[in-house]
Amino acid sequence: MNPAVGAGADDAGKDVLGAAGEGVAGAVGDDDGAEQDVSCSICLEAMMEPLRLGCSHAFCRACLIQARRSAPDGGRCGICRAAITIDPEKDAPDAALEAQVAAALSPKALQKRRREAAAAMKKLLSTRVNSTT
Numbered sequence: 001m002n003p004a005v006g007a008g009a010d011d012a013g014k015d016v017l018g019a020a021g022e023g024v025a026g027a028v029g030d031d032d033g034a035e036q037d038v039s040c041s042i043c044l045e046a047m048m049e050p051l052r053l054g055c056s057h058a059f060c061r062a063c064l065i066q067a068r069r070s071a072p073d074g075g076r077c078g079i080c081r082a083a084i085t086i087d088p089e090k091d092a093p094d095a096a097l098e099a100q101v102a103a104a105l106s107p108k109a110l111q112k113r114r115r116e117a118a119a120a121m122k123k124l125l126s127t128r129v130n131s132t133t
Contacts, residue, residue, distance in 0.1 A: 038101045041078055042067060046105055048117030050097040055082035058097055062120040063090035 040047045042063035049061035057079045059067075063089045070077035075084040102110055 016131075022054065035084050038097070038104045046101050046113050048101070048113055049121075050101065051086060051088055051091055052084050052094045052097065053077050055080050057101075058094060060117065061088055061093065062117060062124055064102065068132075112117040 038046050040060045040063050042059050046062045050058045051061055051064055052058040055077050057077050068084055068088060
């Protein structure tokens with residue numbers, strides 16, 4: 001596993017998300033020349049369908065959905081504890097960050113990570129449907 005993407009992490013965020021860190025560059029340049037980390041602070045993998053919160057931190061869609069569901073207060077940013085004011089199930093992903101993630105991963109790793117993220121979303125959405133019936 002690439003150390004820039006979460007070596008030494010526990011398996012807490014991987015129950016739904018799996019592991020796909022291979023081929024991740026870890027960070028890519030922003031438009032202003034600064035480096036932007038493309039790993040999610042929750043699952044420690046490359047972000048898929050990244051959503052940016054009002055506080056400017058970004059996470060995978062599946063991670064935000066899972067975090068928001070498990071939080072009694074509706075959820076807070078995992079980094080700065082600001083309230084999550086977006087709807088992770090409906091809001092559009094951050095296109096610029098999505099492009100940075102795609103640039104940071106090899107095509108094979110990106111495809112693998114997308115499959116894992118799709119499976120995670122399917123599991124999360126089926127859990128929601130099953131819990132409401």
